[in-house]
Amino acid sequence: MYTGLKHLHSFWPYLLLSLTLIAGLVFLSKWFRKKPFNAGDKKLALFTLIAAHLQFVFGLILYFVSPVVKAALHAPDMMSDPTSRLYAVEHIATMIIAVALITIGYSRAKRIDDATKKHKTLAIFFLLGLVLMLSRIPWTVWPSFMA
Numbered sequence: 001m002y003t004g005l006k007h008l009h010s011f012w013p014y015l016l017l018s019l020t021l022i023a024g025l026v027f028l029s030k031w032f033r034k035k036p037f038n039a040g041d042k043k044l045a046l047f048t049l050i051a052a053h054l055q056f057v058f059g060l061i062l063y064f065v066s067p068v069v070k071a072a073l074h075a076p077d078m079m080s081d082p083t084s085r086l087y088a089v090e091h092i093a094t095m096i097i098a099v100a101l102i103t104i105g106y107s108r109a110k111r112i113d114d115a116t117k118k119h120k121t122l123a124i125f126f127l128l129g130l131v132l133m134l135s136r137i138p139w140t141v142w143p144s145f146m147a
């Protein structure tokens, strides 16, 4: 189970990060160009939200079965060792905030009628979420083909 989940959690970010970047840039450009909010925008926002939630679920299960996390949590110098701190605390905490931002942006935008404000809300929350995700990816082991 661990290996399958780890592969899934390692592969899914390609989709999630690309979708979040594309969605963020599309909404940013439509916000500045004052474009109408169409069905494609609605789908893009929804797919990004679903991708983020799935990555979150894979990660949450992984957290409880991962030997890497177990070792990090039991490391005597957990908070002073950057790798242990990243796996035990920083990755999970930052990703929870990132997924929360994407969720808040999506649900706020849903309640807004004005297209420009809708695009603005989605662009800001999605791009903030993206920056947070990028800030706490374990870059030393990902992408796996580079490690």
Ligand code: HEM
Residues within 6 Å of the ligand: 006, 009, 010, 013, 016, 052, 055, 056, 057, 058, 059, 060, 061, 062, 063, 064, 066, 067, 068, 069, 087, 091, 092, 095, 096, 098, 099, 133, 137, 138, 141, 142, 143, 144
């Ligand atoms: C939602 C955005 C997230 C992204 C983009 C993300 C991305 C990643 C990436 C790229 C890795 C490295 C995978 C590899 O070794 O090839 C990783 C590892 C890990 N992530 Fe996440 N993650 C996210 C959320 C979470 C959450 C919410 C949790 C926990 C609740 C979590 C738990 C873990 C764990 C435990 C590992 C280490 C797995 C291991 O090597 O045993 N992740 N994550």
